[in-house]
Amino acid sequence: MTAYLERDVVDVAIIGAGVVGCALARELAGYACSVVVLEQAPDICEGTSKANTAILHTGFDCVPGTLESRLVREGYALLAPYARAAHIALEETGAVLVAWDEEQAGALEGLAQKARDNGYDETTLLSASEVYQREPSLGEGVTGGLSVPGESIIDPWSVVAAYATEAVRAGVRLHLNTRVRAIHREGDVHVLATNAGGVRARWLLNAAGLSSSVVDGLCDHHDFTIQPRRGELIVFDKLSRNLVTSIILPVPTARTKGVLISPTVFGNVLLGPTADDVSDPAATATTRDGLSRLREAGRRMMPALLEEETTAAYAGLRAASEHQDYQVRRHGAENYICIGGIRSTGLTASLALARHVVGLMVAGGFEAPARARAAVPQMAPLGESQQRRYLDDELIAENPAYGHVVCHCERVSEGEILDALRGDLAATGVSGLRRRTRAMNGRCQGFYCAARVVAMMAEATGSDVATLTGLDG
């Protein structure tokens, strides 16, 4: 390789722009140092971070004493106020863990104890009738429940976007479409070969998610193996939202937290996830078997939900490893930290995880002085508990495009779509635009608006529609 993507040696290179990589970039924006983020996809939040259950976890059901347990608890306390400050949709719906037989009912007291061991004291045991009082649409056969009032729902995409925006505004350089192919050491410096040119960095942070064990291998470490675990989810029509009050959790097994029913901040209801080990780290297709298992489980839990229309179905891959806990390791001599095995709790833990990693860096000799942070970015209000733009008369008076609804199912205005197509982290593709605005994510899936929205995107970004819709291959 001859060309350098970064002319100067940077202080820190982060591989991966998912929730962990972006949280690291945001944390490091509070230090006087140069930081680059290398992301192989054309946008942030394109890997494991884009498809999860969108829950802000209290950590009540973590394995006590693990790093995950501590970081989820601390991350919860950090992310809730951050989300409020950044206008990211967050609803403290609470959760009810529901037992469906006597054996499960018998396990509830143990789960309450486990919650206390995780530092969470707010759970209360519920009788079957108390469960039905809270969640009258549940199917027959409930034998008891455990209330977990702190469990909340959140807009997972805006969290990543907020971190990235804050980082980029503070001078962090984000290189998209940049895949790291090889890594070697020259003296004190990591030399990264990418498809876009070389990058030299004093510190290397591996936040590559599903690829984290591959990147670990590029650094000659083989501490763990990512075993992608696919989770399929079904999103139900907004007209089902009033069937559900809180997050409805099953009694977990050793392997998985099981199939849950959860409201979303966008006003839908989510059913899932499945948990199936797959070998292909790109196997994000839904399966006939997975979807039918979900529908079967959902029909038992809440028959009325299955009468409603399906809006979307998707699959995400958890970056699970063979270990029970997060795999966060500093290789001291090399100034390399691997942050791997971050499962579905990574969204909740992200801010605490980033703080933990920078703590490891400081302990390892990272000496950049702290500096003042920029203001928390203000994200577009996408949640149903927020004041949406199309109802905001003051804003519409200033810019009438916010009163012009383009995506009717999700009530996304022309103004919001144009906002997402410019600015610090403009959408580069159709799926990125969906995550930033909700456009085309509704019940008609583009029957009414997709042609207009894609045409707007082509006009605003100068890209051609064939490229935006994958017809260039």
Add this chain to the structure above:
Amino acid sequence: MSHEVDVVVVGGGPAGLAAATRLRERGVARVLVIEREAQAGGVPRHCVHPGFGLRDLHRSLSGPRYAGELVRRALVHGVEILTSATVTDVDAAGVSLTSMSGTRRIDARAIVVATGARERPRAARHVAGDRPAGIFTTGQLQQWTYVEKLPVGRRALVVGAEHVSFSALMTLRHAGVATVAMATELAHHQSVGGAGLFARAYARAPLHTSTRVLEIRGRRRVESVVLEHVHSGRTWVETVDTVVFTGDWIPDHELVRRGGVVMDPGTLGPSSDAAGRTSIETLYAAGNLMHPVESADVAARGAREVADAVAAELVHRPGGTQPWVTLRCEGPLQWIWPNRIMEGHTPPLLRVRTKDFTAARTLEAVSVEGRVAVSDTLRRTTPHRSLRAPHGIVTALGHGGIEIVRLV
């Protein structure tokens, strides 16, 4: 109580425009149509083929010309049309809306909801697989092709074989896309006679009946589709970059459902009588919201009858004394409509539709106790297409507890 308008019509498609025009013809002073798109006219605006207007304007027009003619007639008759305005809520007293002028409340003495129907997209049909670009509904395809003039793809599979599916074939050809095949889960196509031959001759596309889509594959773009013959279990792969999910219409019922209107479990539209009366006295439904899906001219004609009832009831509302009967259906019927009638009143017609092709041909009017009052023969049953029930069945309904229509 002061009203801003006499009647507000939600939706400026064929049904909404026809209802509004008729209301003005009947002397209603202030009629306002609210349309969320920049132009009124509804779905026909994107259907660039002839055959529109046969049953209401008595000539064959292209979709856009038909839509334009309905708008012109409405304006000539003094209907006000507000475009690029989205109704966010309806209730018994009026509507709330948002537009580039901000949010607004409009009170009305009567509300006619004509929000139409949409095609079920891929996920609603539980089709598994990847989520690449290249997956359309007919509505999306037609706007893509005729309105925005965007590139579609090269090789397409059309899913469904009802009227609109053949419209999708024509759009694909116009867009320069080769249709590789059509596939329907049902045993025959559900359009007019000869449609299968038409598909073969026009698009050189075989029609695979009893065939369902199992899975879509492709990373960025659709690469292939896995199909299965439902009886033999044989599966095969079609290499395409475009999939068009056609038909399988569902009413766009969000506003009426949120407004608290009682819904019908068969049509998934509001429970309604032939004049569009719903469970909320001042709120009427019109067009394909009530029972998907009829052609534009049939929807428009039905909406004129709704308008007649609205106009009459603005002058004299019968009041809440009249008991209503909810009709229901049994056997292989998917729905009947009207599904709500005034007790003792014979509906002017009854439309029935089956879920599947069936050998059952005997239609019965049955009492709540299970007594068969009348039975008669249906000449055909075609899923996705309604047909009118024999007169004898219709006249029996609503008298002496005859509330069930059964196909055996």
